[in-house]
Amino acid sequence: MDNMQRVGISVEDGLLKKFDKLIDKQGYANRSEAIRDLIRDRLMREQLEEPASNAIAAIFVVYDHHSTQLTQKLTELQHSQFLKTISSMHIHIGHHDCLEVILLKGKVGEIKKMADRIIALKGVKLGKVNLIATE
Amino acid sequence: MDNMQRVGISVEDGLLKKFDKLIDKQGYANRSEAIRDLIRDRLMREQLEEPASNAIAAIFVVYDHHSTQLTQKLTELQHSQFLKTISSMHIHIGHHDCLEVILLKGKVGEIKKMADRIIALKGVKLGKVNLIATE
Amino acid sequence: MDNMQRVGISVEDGLLKKFDKLIDKQGYANRSEAIRDLIRDRLMREQLEEPASNAIAAIFVVYDHHSTQLTQKLTELQHSQFLKTISSMHIHIGHHDCLEVILLKGKVGEIKKMADRIIALKGVKLGKVNLIATE
């Protein structure tokens, strides 16, 4: 595990008070924890701008389960040569609608292309992709 | 299932050409499909601005599995009185790190509060929440 | 001017190295400056979630200057009772197209409603709103 380093920073009184109030509301145990989260989030956003970065993604798809062949096409797309599907979850959210959450690993650029193709499939009503950068 | 209605719209030549090129790249079968997706996405974004709207959310959490008590706290938080956890997935993404994807149902406002509290937990390194509006 | 307070935080070695590399690339003079910016940005995003918060907004509008009555309607909308237009800039960006940047002050919720109405005007091709929280 990484060694911790002690860093001193200076912050305006007023800014610090507001920040303390916010992180208290969120439930943080201390400022270090909260500031580390801000730093990690900033680095992650930087990394996700880069199409060649590694990421884990969750693609959400809401679809009508009566759509013929959709399930098969979804499965085929998941067997892309550029991406590695980790797992998927399937949830019934209404009479006709299912939600499928597909977790996969790959380059940011390839994941976005894949997400576009999945959302474009006939029968898919809503799609969204969420990325988390990995090292 | 909903009846389909036929709608006529007028679009500039140049705009239509660019749109056709984009949706072809994405793999859409036809324009209707692509335009319906734009409409659904627009409605969903509108709905998610409203804290009282119903939504399904996936909360992503990357955490160090050596963190004592984190798993227990995560479980406790999921048993909130305002939200209903649907399911969760757990994935090992490195020597120390795990990714947990928690699917839950509830009001947009409650989900965001819950996500804030989860991300603030000691040991959680990265957190992100993704929302999909439901009817 | 606000007094500065000295705060000590602990950060993992590896995380700190990556952060130092990023802020060096961005041109920050030191870590305090960069971390203060992360804190301000976090607080601002929190504030902008709240419809009743005060904000300054820039609404960008690309429109065809041949559109009859558009200029007049834009002007009328800017004289809303809930918002205060500060100033606007007008730029020619092509044969037919103009870009208008309208700066205004008001509550987040009112600004969003106004932006929706402006973007919906006949002749407006593209619209975007950008918010900055004020105290």
Add this chain to the structure above:
Amino acid sequence: MDNMQRVGISVEDGLLKKFDKLIDKQGYANRSEAIRDLIRDRLMREQLEEPASNAIAAIFVVYDHHSTQLTQKLTELQHSQFLKTISSMHIHIGHHDCLEVILLKGKVGEIKKMADRIIALKGVKLGKVNLIATE
């Protein structure tokens, strides 16, 4: 000016009703107008993902006008060889704080780099960049 083309699309009854309600609230004159806006917005988002695309940007900067040399540094940065500043607006928003809105033209990638450098300047408290794709 571009010729208009007539396009027929089919949309589910329920979806259409919700869409009509939304665009009526926003003030759209008709569906064509609203759908064209969705198409333009989608194309613009696609274009802005590409660092080599042309864009117009507004960089917002809130800064303390007591900061020595900041104004000069802001001016120097605006005279980059890769970007063309179109104009800028300056607004007093408090005892110490000014808001500067800088409009510039250039490639998406160059604009983002410039925005990073401006936000990193000592004395700059908040910064945000907003992009609009141009042809």
